[in-house]
Amino acid sequence: MSQTTIHEFINGVDVGRMGENVEVVRCTPSLATFRFRATNQWIDGGHNRSSIQNFYGGGQDDTLRTAPFVLDADEPPLFLGTDQSANPAEFVLHALAASLTTSLVYHAAARGIHIESIESKLEGDMDVQGFLGLSEDVRKGFQQIRVWFTVKSDASAEELEALMKFSPVYDIVSNPVPVSIAITKQSTN
Amino acid sequence: MSQTTIHEFINGVDVGRMGENVEVVRCTPSLATFRFRATNQWIDGGHNRSSIQNFYGGGQDDTLRTAPFVLDADEPPLFLGTDQSANPAEFVLHALAASLTTSLVYHAAARGIHIESIESKLEGDMDVQGFLGLSEDVRKGFQQIRVWFTVKSDASAEELEALMKFSPVYDIVSNPVPVSIAITKQSTN
Numbered sequence: 001m002s003q004t005t006i007h008e009f010i011n012g013v014d015v016g017r018m019g020e021n022v023e024v025v026r027c028t029p030s031l032a033t034f035r036f037r038a039t040n041q042w043i044d045g046g047h048n049r050s051s052i053q054n055f056y057g058g059g060q061d062d063t064l065r066t067a068p069f070v071l072d073a074d075e076p077p078l079f080l081g082t083d084q085s086a087n088p089a090e091f092v093l094h095a096l097a098a099s100l101t102t103s104l105v106y107h108a109a110a111r112g113i114h115i116e117s118i119e120s121k122l123e124g125d126m127d128v129q130g131f132l133g134l135s136e137d138v139r140k141g142f143q144q145i146r147v148w149f150t151v152k153s154d155a156s157a158e159e160l161e162a163l164m165k166f167s168p169v170y171d172i173v174s175n176p177v178p179v180s181i182a183i184t185k186q187s188t189n
Numbered sequence: 190m191s192q193t194t195i196h197e198f199i200n201g202v203d204v205g206r207m208g209e210n211v212e213v214v215r216c217t218p219s220l221a222t223f224r225f226r227a228t229n230q231w232i233d234g235g236h237n238r239s240s241i242q243n244f245y246g247g248g249q250d251d252t253l254r255t256a257p258f259v260l261d262a263d264e265p266p267l268f269l270g271t272d273q274s275a276n277p278a279e280f281v282l283h284a285l286a287a288s289l290t291t292s293l294v295y296h297a298a299a300r301g302i303h304i305e306s307i308e309s310k311l312e313g314d315m316d317v318q319g320f321l322g323l324s325e326d327v328r329k330g331f332q333q334i335r336v337w338f339t340v341k342s343d344a345s346a347e348e349l350e351a352l353m354k355f356s357p358v359y360d361i362v363s364n365p366v367p368v369s370i371a372i373t374k375q376s377t378n
Contacts, residue, residue, distance in 0.1 A: 013269055035314055036331075037279075037282070038279060042307035044200075045201030045202050065272060076244075083253070089361075090241045091283055102264065116377050117231065121226070127222055129214065131355055134221070140359075145366055145367070145368045149372045152376070164370065166322060168320055169280075170368060173366050177362050185340055185345070
């Protein structure tokens with residue numbers, strides 16, 4: 001039996017295809033397994049560079065990207081860097097803003113909720129006594145993050161917040177993720 | 190009494206200035222308070238854009254950056270996006286790789302440990318049944334992250350790993366960060 005996808009776009013999202021994809025995963029949960037990847041190379045001082053290209057998902061390696069996304073990170077002069085890009089903690093704020101926004105857009109589309117505009121502002125507090133090793137009592141990462149959204153939509157603020165909280169990065173930041181680190185050491189010449 | 194900074198660079202880091210900065214923070218812990226910021230604007234579908242420029246730190250707003258870092262996020266076609274940039278979860282891997290690398294480089298420099306090269310590879314596992322709302326038992330974010338480092342240095346692998354773990358983003362990902370969300374809702378026209 002052949003099927004015809006009905007392409008209806010809400011919030012720029014093809015909800016016809018979205019509905020099909022959700023049904024596929026509901027019927028075959030193993031297709032829900034994804035593996036995202038990055039490689040990184042140190043350049044000098046606080047400057048390093050990641051490449052992000054293929055990922056595994058939907059039962060196979062996705063190789064549609066013909067070139068990697070190349071992302072630099074650096075530190076500002078106050079942290080002895082050369083400010084060639086945002087710093088790693090700032091990239092976390094970008095990831096969180098982007099994920100909350102996309103989660104809201106997609107989950108609203110799935111429910112037929114139209115959104116006209118979304119803007120957000122984020123702040124993360126850090127006490128660098130933690131990173132510097134000056135105090136065992138101060139954590140190294142953000143102590144807290146505050147997010148302010150302005151959303152133009154007919155849905156209620158409560159509903160908008162509930163939809164945002166499907167965000168994978170909100171989960172990653174709010175809850176512990178186990179991180180394993182393996183090191184291969186090469187001797188210097 | 191005037192002081193002369195001795196500029197000695199290890200791993201591309203000015204360890205003379207670093208030592209001075211650490212002493213300043215040790216004497217005046219309030220200068221350790223930092224506040225990083227981002228703003229984000231939804232474009233369409235899974236595509237949105239962050240601007241990152243000023244931050245507060247060292248007792249004042251840092252305004253050395255004359256233009257913002259502009260960072261896009263998007264989703265691949267498999268997630269109904271247009272692949273104009275890495276996706277939010279991939280940005281988390283970039284942030285983590287960059288932060289582990291910079292933390293290693295800086296803390297090694299502070300101890301006089303020379304590093305010749307650092308490369309890393311990261312993988313994050315996600316079961317999108319969580320994001321899709323198909324299962325309450327599946328988390329929305331990464332279930333785990335694996336990191337492989339290859340480091341050329343005379344320090345031991347154990348020492349290198351301990352230095353990496355000063356990483357702010359390693360802390361953010363491994364441990365819970367409280368995130369508050371405030372929403373201002375505007376009605377559609």
